[in-house]
Amino acid sequence: MDKVADQYEAFPYPARDPADEKTRLIQGSPSNIVEIDHFLFGGQRDWSQPFRALVAGGGTGDALIQMAQVLTSAGKQYEITYLDLSSSSRKIAEERAKVRGLTGIRFVTGSLLDAPDLGPFDYIDCCGVLHHLPDPDVGFGALRGALAETGGMGIMVYAPYGRSGVYPLQDGFNAVFGHLAPNDKLAAAKKLFEKIPADHPFRANQRVGDHNNSDAGFYDLLLHSQDRAFSVPELYGALDRAGLELVSFLEPALYDLSRLCDVPTGMGVRQAQTAAEQLRGTMKVHVCYVAPAGSDTQPATGRKMTAVPHLGDTPVAKIADGITRGAQPTLKLGGEKIKLDLPREVAPLIAGVNGRRTLAEIANASGMDQILFGALWKKVEREFGSWGKLHYSRLYR
Ligand SMILES: C[S@@+](CC[C@H](N)C(=O)[O-])C[C@H]1O[C@@H](n2cnc3c(N)ncnc32)[C@H](O)[C@@H]1O
Known part of the structure; x- marks a missing residue:
């Protein structure tokens, strides 16, 4: 056995006790279902169609359990394949699924390099794995080979600084x-x-x-024996070579150089993001959604009034109340506190977001005319969306 396989056999990662499934659901990114819809399916995925997903290097099962539980609770059909080299990790993931009574999961012990034999998949989660492969390019390529042309992936790789x-x-x-x-x-x-x-x-x-x-x-x-980090240009290089394109980083504003300084004339997007990573110096990981090259997959926007906005775990009533009193909401991202800039008039719109109402319904309830609503909503989207807090999905419709 090689050292990486030895490590995860001895120390399944992350450390999880299946009994804890009775009291809490671990939610995170990538692979929050609403986020997947937002970044890869324009926020308009038809959830009456079964969702075919692969968790590549699933570890002790965080992404698997999150996806399966959210879809089960929403009454949606899915087939999720869990794939990992480590049988002790698989055991914990299986036990967690059992405690929750989740079905629709196929457990496979093996290498993600064989993923194309198990697909195709609408979605692939690969969190914290590709940077541990002897040749990450081979891993990126294998996952691309397992992806449906209309699908996409949520990945996390380490970042250097x-x-x-x-x-x-x-x-x-x-x-x-x-x-x-x-x-x-x-x-x-x-x-x-x-x-x-x-x-x-x-x-x-x-x-x-x-x-x-x-x-x-x-x-x-x-103590990892095989671990490398990807700077922004290195990540783009790996995606290019695998025939994948970046749809978005989870928190696009972190990579937006214009939030730090004037962007020099003629500087391209990748160069600007590279400089933002260097200047911030604090990113430990890159979490992003990617799709087959040429698919031109774009994150969802609020242009369609049928879109259903979600503000995740943002306490909307409290935030709306604060905005009404002139207090600007503060987001905590990594170690940073980010102050948003929103006018008082957006308070009822934020208060109306519950992950079920469409924009049209929120607009109606506010009594605003469409033009004013559209202008104000754009500000909400810019502030919350660019920091990775606002997503669109019709999952609960
Ligand atoms: C750091 S853990 C991440 C686990 C999980 N994705 C998470 O984020 O919680 C890395 C996992 O990748 C698995 N792994 C490493 N190389 C692999 C490969 N070639 N094929 C499948 N799994 C692999 C390890 O066994 C381990 O469970």
């Missing part, structure tokens, strides 16, 4: 303890970790904390 200090520690620990079996390697590294000086770039990095969460987290962050 927000992981400052991680790679010197990984290299150092692996140089001295790399020959040990996973449990011994962990024990030795934890002891040595105590001696790492307080001003080591890793200790100064407030954004990484997985090593404090669990043994699986410590191992994954600091």
Whole structure:
């Protein structure tokens, strides 16, 4: 067995207790169903049609359980294939599905390089896996080969600058303890970790904390034997070579250089996003949605009044109340606090969002004429949408 397979057999990731499924649902990105619809299906997917998804490198099952549970609760049909090399991770994912009574899942132990044999899929989740492959290009290509032409993928890969200090520690620990079996390697590294000086770039990095969460987290962050990060241009390179195109980053505003400074004349989108990543210096990961090259898949917008907006876990009543009193909402993203800029008149529109009402229904209830509504809604979309908080989906219609 290779070292990566050994690691995830010994330390299924992330650490999860199936009994916890009785009390909470872990939700996240990529693979929130509403987000998938928004970025890959124009917010207008017909959910009466079965959803065929692959979770590639599914680990202990977070994305699998999230998708299956949300679709089950919404009364929609799906077939989700879970694929991972690690049978101990699969066991935990299976148990989690069992505790919830979820069906419609096919569990496969194997390599994502064989994904094309299992497809085609409308959607592929691949979160935190491609950067651990010996040749990520082969992985990107295999997933492209498993994707339906009308489908898309949600991926997460590591980003370099927000992981400052991680790679010197990984290299150092692996140089001295790399020959040990996973449990011994962990024990030795934890002891040595105590001696790492307080001003080591890793200790100064407030954004990484997985090593404090669990043994699986410590191992994954600091002892991985195969781990690389993708800068923005490196990510674009991998997508280009695989015949994929970026639809959107989850939080497009983070990559929007114009929010930091004037964009030099003639600078292309990719270069500007590259500079934004370098100037922010804090991104640990890139979460994005991608589709087959040439498909020209675009994220949903509120141009169609049949669109149903969602504001995720945003407390809409509280925010609307604050806006009415002239207080601007603040979003917390990573370690940053982002103040939005919205006029008082949008308060009733925000208060009307419940993931079920269409824009037409929200407009009617507000009593505004269409032109005023359209102008105000654009501002809501720009502020919440560009920070990854507003999505469109008719899932619950
Ligand atoms: C960091 S974990 C991420 C798990 C899960 N996607 C998540 O985000 O919670 C990486 C997972 O990828 C799996 N993996 C690594 N290489 C793989 C491959 N070639 N084929 C399938 N799974 C792989 C590992 O076994 C592990 O479960």
